[in-house]
Amino acid sequence: MKAAILEKINSPLTVGDVALTELSFGQVLVKVLVSGICGAQLQEIAGNKNNAKYIPHLLGHEGCGLVEDVGVGVTKVKKGDKVVMHWRKGDGIESDFPTYIFKGKTMRSGKITTFSEYSIVSENRITSVPQDISNEFCALLGCGMSTALGVVENEADLKIGESVMVVGLGGLGANLINAASIRRAYPIIGVDIHDNKKEICESLKGHLFINCKKESIKDVLNEKFGVKNVDIIIDTSGNKKSIEETIPLLSGSGRYILIGQLAPGESVELSNAEHLFNGEGKVIKATQGGKFSPSVDIPRYVKLYKAGILKIDNIITHRMKLDQINDAIDLVRKGQAGRIIINI
Numbered sequence: 557m558k559a560a561i562l563e564k565i566n567s568p569l570t571v572g573d574v575a576l577t578e579l580s581f582g583q584v585l586v587k588v589l590v591s592g593i594c595g596a597q598l599q600e601i602a603g604n605k606n607n608a609k610y611i612p613h614l615l616g617h618e619g620c621g622l623v624e625d626v627g628v629g630v631t632k633v634k635k636g637d638k639v640v641m642h643w644r645k646g647d648g649i650e651s652d653f654p655t656y657i658f659k660g661k662t663m664r665s666g667k668i669t670t671f672s673e674y675s676i677v678s679e680n681r682i683t684s685v686p687q688d689i690s691n692e693f694c695a696l697l698g699c700g701m702s703t704a705l706g707v708v709e710n711e712a713d714l715k716i717g718e719s720v721m722v723v724g725l726g727g728l729g730a731n732l733i734n735a736a737s738i739r740r741a742y743p744i745i746g747v748d749i750h751d752n753k754k755e756i757c758e759s760l761k762g763h764l765f766i767n768c769k770k771e772s773i774k775d776v777l778n779e780k781f782g783v784k785n786v787d788i789i790i791d792t793s794g795n796k797k798s799i800e801e802t803i804p805l806l807s808g809s810g811r812y813i814l815i816g817q818l819a820p821g822e823s824v825e826l827s828n829a830e831h832l833f834n835g836e837g838k839v840i841k842a843t844q845g846g847k848f849s850p851s852v853d854i855p856r857y858v859k860l861y862k863a864g865i866l867k868i869d870n871i872i873t874h875r876m877k878l879d880q881i882n883d884a885i886d887l888v889r890k891g892q893a894g895r896i897i898i899n900i
């Protein structure tokens with residue numbers, strides 16, 4: 557079968573042939589229909605996830621697929637089920653690491669991967685959904701959308717009417733604007749360095765877009781809303797400069813959530829750090845997937861989708877094929893895309 561393989565750190569993926577091995581206890585074979593691309597894969601390609609020792613290996617951690625076969629012990633899904641492929645652990649067995657054959661050698665992979673025609677996954681990394689929900693929505697539930705909803709709900713504990721700023725409007729950032737809107741935040745401010753993100757921000761009901769390369773965030777906020785601070789700031793960029801510029805904008809009970817990962821060894825300086833003690837005690841925290849709990853949260857999100865409340869319109873900016881995966885990754889790297897869907 558065809559798969560995209562990371563053979564060398566900081567290099568394009570190889571789209572080549574990989575053979576499947578027999579399923580072991582708790583493993584499921586999934587025919588992958590669509591996959592998203594997440595910033596985490598850029599970090600893996602750069603070797604920033606302590607992953608250099610595992611190459612060659614497979615990538616991808618949000619997808620939608622159909623169950624093709626199940627290994628011994630699997631009870632959660634059966635052949636033909638449509639499933640969300642997610643990296644956070646849900647119910648079910650935590651299997652051994654799946655293996656494949658690549659260039660005549662055994663290749664170990666993560667417990668969830670999605671950049672391939674078929675994928676062997678651990679039972680606890682998939683969750684069944686109704687057949688009639690869209691494949692793209694199903695894929696976004698694997699990471700981007702679920703992380704965004706989890707960050708807003710679990711990490712930020714957003715109250716109706718609180719202000720939210722999202723820094724970095726890639727796929728996750730677009731999902732965060734959407735999540736803040738569903739949760740009735742006001743105002744919702746999107747920040748990016750590319751003007752084409754203004755349209756994405758506004759279409760997802762963000763109230764203000766600021767190009768932080770051209771304008772001072774602080775000055776625009778003051779001019780447009782007469783406000784000096786923001787209740788919840790979520791950074792997806794991992795950019796030192798924008799983190800340093802926005803931390804001082806936190807309100808007295810503000811929560812600053814870091815999603816984007818700084819480059820290894822990089823530091824952030826907190827200038828005038830005494831402002832952190834103004835008010836009720838501000839919070840700066842890093843999140844792992846917004847504490848998204850697949851078995852509990854996916855059924856709730858499917859219900860909202862079926863009711864027309866949760867939408868994916870305007871979040872997906874590109875649809876590409878597995879053969880074009882390196883072009884797709886370049887678009888994510890350049891910050892020019894919202895979510896990109898790979899049709900496998």
Ligand SMILES: [Zn+2]
Pocket residue numbers: 594595596617618699700
């Ligand atoms: Zn992700």
